[in-house]
Amino acid sequence: MNKLSVIKIGGNVIDNSEKLHQFLLDFTALPGDKILIHGGGKIATELGTSLGIEAKMVDGRRITDIETLRVVTMVYAGLINKNMVAQLQNKGCNAIGLTGADGNIIKAAKRPVKEIDYGFVGDLNETSVSSEMINNLLKAGLVPVLCAITHDGDGQLLNTNADTIASAVAVAMSDRYDTSLIYCFEKRGVMRDIEDDNSLVAEIKMAEFEGLKNEGVVSGGMIPKLHNAFEAIKSGVTAVYIGKADELPLIDQQNFGTRLIK
């Protein structure tokens, strides 16, 4: 099977034009087939504020009302996605910017209203991602750049967590490709000692996860992150990497961040 890298970047890269420029160079240099998935960043919040649309929170959870959906559609699918594609083209990467509506590549379901009505938020399941259409694009020499917008098939766009999209895409593609899922975030990976920059845990096997939780090496927000990563591995993804965007070139030497494997 051919290798495929599914890479997710977050707001910390998108919000910093120098970091973004360097990341897009590193991304372009990565060998093999690849897919980029990006979240939002501060720009959406800033645009919302300029338009007098306040971020709506209920119990600490962000709500996507119809006005917020308009803003994120403009910012994620328009401003961020298309500028990123134009920059990738300049760097020699034949990028194509997409939402889940395009080519029906990700069909989500609007989150059911229980205690909280999250608004226009889309959840994914095992059949959400069309690996066939993504494969067609890859075969045409294209590099899909996906933003955090999906659709429900009934004409409604939906806001969908970019980490979730990255995972669902990687799982769906793992039938056809030897797929790695790479999360770029603020830290170098899982650290044995948060104070010590040289204490990176290079590799965690699925069987070691429980032990590291008990030791306290993996704690807080890292627990659900790693849990979701191992779920993706159980569903066919070869390896999940968690590391810092500016260390992406190290992935060639298997030296990038923390590598999670079976």
Add this chain to the structure above:
Amino acid sequence: MNKLSVIKIGGNVIDNSEKLHQFLLDFTALPGDKILIHGGGKIATELGTSLGIEAKMVDGRRITDIETLRVVTMVYAGLINKNMVAQLQNKGCNAIGLTGADGNIIKAAKRPVKEIDYGFVGDLNETSVSSEMINNLLKAGLVPVLCAITHDGDGQLLNTNADTIASAVAVAMSDRYDTSLIYCFEKRGVMRDIEDDNSLVAEIKMAEFEGLKNEGVVSGGMIPKLHNAFEAIKSGVTAVYIGKADELPLIDQQNFGTRLIK
């Protein structure tokens, strides 16, 4: 050669959600390969106003400064394009929404500064459109939906007239397809008598154009429109139609608007 329809709609359809809904149904029902190209509409102007960005005009010409480019990128490539794609998906049309940067399908050149600096406006030439990449998408069963944003290949997005994009795409595709170019606008087509709704000129051959200009049947803004249409025909497009969006279904019976042919 297979038939291909390149259809351009303007703001009058986009701004009216009922008209747009009906148009997208009619577009979906059109047989054969097809490409949709859309302009802006009032939404961009309204968003600009909400953000305190005034439309900049010099000698009656609209200027695309960097702030205006941000707005049109958000509205054309994000809000309008992606909502249209989601609605087309719902109607059974496998649409994919694109700018010229995506897949490098339309590479423009920033308009040179002479008397007027138009700002971030892109002009097209004979090599701007990648018919190969558009063909790849059509062969994958996709229906490209192009907005009026292109790029210069150096990482810069550019605002580009949608009529010009439609014409350039139709000309480029005419090497591979029996291509019709269909402009939807406010009127039924060229009218012998503007007061008489039954005076539609069904067909104009290239050789008849001068005569109709001299007679005054074609006048004002219709002259450059028809001139550009015949230029497209000279460059390989089989027929150009100019008519009203809500009469699109009549094109099957060759009964839509005014048909321009060699």
